[in-house]
Amino acid sequence: MSKLVSSVSPHITSNRTTQKIMLDVIIALIPAGVASVIIFGLRSLLVIGVCVAVCVLSELIFEKICKKENTILDLSAIVTGLLLAYNLPVSIPLWQAAFGSLFAIVVVKQLFGGIGQNFANPAITARIVMLVAFSGTMTHWTAPFADTATTATPLVHLSNGALNELPSYLDMLLGVRGGCLGETCTIALLAGGIYLIARRVISWHTPVAFIGTVLVMSLLFDKAPLYQLMSGGLIIGAFFMATDYATTPSTKWGKIIFGVGCGLITILIRFWGTAPEGVSYSILLMNIFTPYISKLTRPKPLTGGGK
Amino acid sequence: MKLSGIRVPHRKHTADCAPQRLPVPELVTIPMSMHIGKHAKPIVKVGETVKVGQLIAEADGFISAPIHSSVSGKIKKLDELTMSNGTKTTAIVIESDGMMEVHESVQPPVVNDFDSFIAAVKSSGVVGLGGAGFPTFVKLGVKDLSKIDAVIINAAECEPYITSDTRTMLDKPELIFDGIELLKKYLGTKRVIIGIENNKKACTAKMQQMADNTSGVEVKVLPSIYPQGGEKVLVYNTIGKIVPKGGLPLDVGAIVINCTTLSSIAEYIKTGMPLVEKCITVDGSAVNEPKNVIAPIGTPLSNLFEFCGGFKSEPKKVLYGGPMMGIAVPSLDMPVLKMTNAALAFDESEAKPPKTTACIGCGECINHCPLNLNPPAIAKANKLNLPEELKALCADLCMECGCCAYVCPAKRPIVQNNKLAKAKLNKYIREQKEKEGGK
Numbered sequence: 001m002s003k004l005v006s007s008v009s010p011h012i013t014s015n016r017t018t019q020k021i022m023l024d025v026i027i028a029l030i031p032a033g034v035a036s037v038i039i040f041g042l043r044s045l046l047v048i049g050v051c052v053a054v055c056v057l058s059e060l061i062f063e064k065i066c067k068k069e070n071t072i073l074d075l076s077a078i079v080t081g082l083l084l085a086y087n088l089p090v091s092i093p094l095w096q097a098a099f100g101s102l103f104a105i106v107v108v109k110q111l112f113g114g115i116g117q118n119f120a121n122p123a124i125t126a127r128i129v130m131l132v133a134f135s136g137t138m139t140h141w142t143a144p145f146a147d148t149a150t151t152a153t154p155l156v157h158l159s160n161g162a163l164n165e166l167p168s169y170l171d172m173l174l175g176v177r178g179g180c181l182g183e184t185c186t187i188a189l190l191a192g193g194i195y196l197i198a199r200r201v202i203s204w205h206t207p208v209a210f211i212g213t214v215l216v217m218s219l220l221f222d223k224a225p226l227y228q229l230m231s232g233g234l235i236i237g238a239f240f241m242a243t244d245y246a247t248t249p250s251t252k253w254g255k256i257i258f259g260v261g262c263g264l265i266t267i268l269i270r271f272w273g274t275a276p277e278g279v280s281y282s283i284l285l286m287n288i289f290t291p292y293i294s295k296l297t298r299p300k301p302l303t304g305g306g307k
Numbered sequence: 308m309k310l311s312g313i314r315v316p317h318r319k320h321t322a323d324c325a326p327q328r329l330p331v332p333e334l335v336t337i338p339m340s341m342h343i344g345k346h347a348k349p350i351v352k353v354g355e356t357v358k359v360g361q362l363i364a365e366a367d368g369f370i371s372a373p374i375h376s377s378v379s380g381k382i383k384k385l386d387e388l389t390m391s392n393g394t395k396t397t398a399i400v401i402e403s404d405g406m407m408e409v410h411e412s413v414q415p416p417v418v419n420d421f422d423s424f425i426a427a428v429k430s431s432g433v434v435g436l437g438g439a440g441f442p443t444f445v446k447l448g449v450k451d452l453s454k455i456d457a458v459i460i461n462a463a464e465c466e467p468y469i470t471s472d473t474r475t476m477l478d479k480p481e482l483i484f485d486g487i488e489l490l491k492k493y494l495g496t497k498r499v500i501i502g503i504e505n506n507k508k509a510c511t512a513k514m515q516q517m518a519d520n521t522s523g524v525e526v527k528v529l530p531s532i533y534p535q536g537g538e539k540v541l542v543y544n545t546i547g548k549i550v551p552k553g554g555l556p557l558d559v560g561a562i563v564i565n566c567t568t569l570s571s572i573a574e575y576i577k578t579g580m581p582l583v584e585k586c587i588t589v590d591g592s593a594v595n596e597p598k599n600v601i602a603p604i605g606t607p608l609s610n611l612f613e614f615c616g617g618f619k620s621e622p623k624k625v626l627y628g629g630p631m632m633g634i635a636v637p638s639l640d641m642p643v644l645k646m647t648n649a650a651l652a653f654d655e656s657e658a659k660p661p662k663t664t665a666c667i668g669c670g671e672c673i674n675h676c677p678l679n680l681n682p683p684a685i686a687k688a689n690k691l692n693l694p695e696e697l698k699a700l701c702a703d704l705c706m707e708c709g710c711c712a713y714v715c716p717a718k719r720p721i722v723q724n725n726k727l728a729k730a731k732l733n734k735y736i737r738e739q740k741e742k743e744g745g746k
Contacts, residue, residue: 004624004636006637008722009634010709074664245668250673298673298681301701303551304550305549306558307552
């Protein structure tokens with residue numbers, strides 16, 4: 001008889017793996033992707049394809065060069081590609097999309113040690129870098145169901161006080177408005193978010209705290225609360241990016257503090273800043289606070305007063 | 308506050324299998340280290356004949372336990388045996404004559420006060436049968452009996468597969484209640500709580516029915532959330548108090564005793580037969596016919612599996628105990644110990660530890676630790692060799708229940724890490740003490 005395996009307990013584990021978690025995130029992002037193709041046309045599929053392909057390839061090549069273990073199969077690079085694409089205008093030049101993807105994976109993720117080690121969300125950081133580098137193309141908004149006509153996003157209308165220019169609530173819900181290709185369809189994003197909560201991939205604390213704070217603040221300052229919720233990247237940010245494991249707190253209270261912080265910074269930028277949108281900045285800023293929030297909310301070991 | 312834990316698959320396939328007696332094995336190997344504390348000292352010589360229940364090794368030192376022959380026959384040799392945890396001990400190998408003749412010393416002991424009760428518990432050879440193997444007479448030998456507010460009977464049996472405590476409750480309920488009467492009489496216990504997980508309906512009904520006719524006994528039905536039977540968890544979930552770190556349940560007024568441990572004591576006091584056999588759950592994906600088997604202590608595990616129809620596929624991993632905290636054995640020749648409550652054999656698909664990937668910081672391990680520990684921080688402090696940090700993180704509080712490693716999506720060896728961290732911290736604390744002592 002061959003030798004028996006010897007290993008430390010436990011000898012059984014749950015079926016949950018990193019790969020399955022990432023697969024769930026990808027599934028949750030599909031409705032919004034489909035919506036983007038319907039609303040903005042086939043070019044959004046092209047942008048998504050370029051981002052995903054460049055993310056996966058750059059991870060593959062980086063790990064090859066650094067002689068690190070290949071981690072493509074954990075699917076996290078695909079998630080980063082999808083999220084970055086969803087946060088770009090459909091008209092973005094493809095080389096710029098490729099540059100952003102490369103930056104997200106190599107600079108933000110891999111240079112800090114790869115999956116789980118990065119302190120900032122790769123997709124968000126790359127988007128902000130692109131916003132600075134390519135400010136023209138990054139704020140060029142194609143109108144829904146039109147190839148060339150441009151439009152302003154609801155948030156621009158809001159900050160200009162042009163309330164009569166705003167799309168209807170129904171259009172906001174369906175995503176028929178100007179904006180990044182994957183952020184507009186509120187219904188599709190909510191469906192994905194609820195799926196993630198139901199699958200226990202994320203908990204409700206962050207999105208509820210984040211969206212709740214924006215709602216309360218816009219009610220307080222009487223700034224078209226429903227439009228605030230459905231505009232910009234709030235829904236996609238709150239469900240998909242402010243819930244990233246590595247870059248956000250893992251405790252219940254940590255998540256609530258993180259969500260409230262994101263909400264407040266978003267409101268601060270939207271209401272009083274020069275930029276119309278603040279979701280990306282808010283998440284990146286709160287990413288920096290994450291280690292402190294984690295430390296603050298770390299549960300106390302149950303020592304019962306013993307030494 | 309609710310303690311964290313996890314939902315594990317129950318897999319209690321053998322709950323309805325009344326225990327079957329194993330045919331007398333030809334050879335038993337009885338190690339001197341079947342308890343926490345100093346190894347027992349053999350008092351028999353090679354070639355000597357022994358009978359069932361005869362003392363073959365005596366307790367050596369304050370924390371130790373005596374050991375009795377589980378068969379009748381001849382002492383074949385005194386061997387050195389490496390236990391599954393790597394420690395070496397002497398083992399008495401007895402060639403059975405198949406007669407199972409009972410030794411003349413097996414007579415009900417005279418018990419009439421606390422001291423004679425504790426003496427009887429000591430000579431019964433009973434140790435913590437839930438798996439820990441702490442000598443029971445030491446646990447019950449409380450100096451100040453007024454400190455005991457409640458005795459908690461651990462009948463949670465939260466490990467998957469294992470049903471030997473279930474069978475004790477169903478087949479020997481009167482012995483458990485005999486034991487309760489003994490505790491009431493000699494320890495002055497006023498309050499007894501039987502803690503059972505809610506996946507054992509028949510046991511709960513049986514215990515409740517008996518408790519209704521006994522004063523001061525409560526049956527507490529607990530959710531089936533692992534590790535419900537962990538001592539600290541059970542104490543908290545029954546009397547709402549947290550056992551202090553480094554302390555004992557007695558520090559919060561409780562004594563926790565496993566239901567089979569208690570029934571074994573009652574059996575000894577009733578019949579004089581010390582702990583020489585165990586009911587063992589034999590199960591696992593490689594086993595043909597899972598069963599509960601009564602086997603003499605020292606029986607090779609291979610005999611148990613043969614009795615259960617052999618293997619349906621090649622066993623690749625064999626455990627003493629359940630899959631959450633059980634210990635992998637090096638070979639099928641390893642013997643049944645006093646605290647063995649299950650022997651599980653797994654085939655290839657379940658034997659291989661899963662592939663470990665990078666920590667993704669999901670925090671599941673932190674959120675599921677019943678004692679609120681922070682495994683990633685402990686792993687980091689251990690890697691960076693920071694014993695002070697390990698101390699601040701209370702690494703030595705870890706009871707190795709394995710919830711963290713169970714839920715980890717990256718399949719990281721968290722328990723292994725914690726064990727290493729604990730060893731490092733304990734060494735550090737020892738050295739600090741020595742330094743202080745040297746001043």
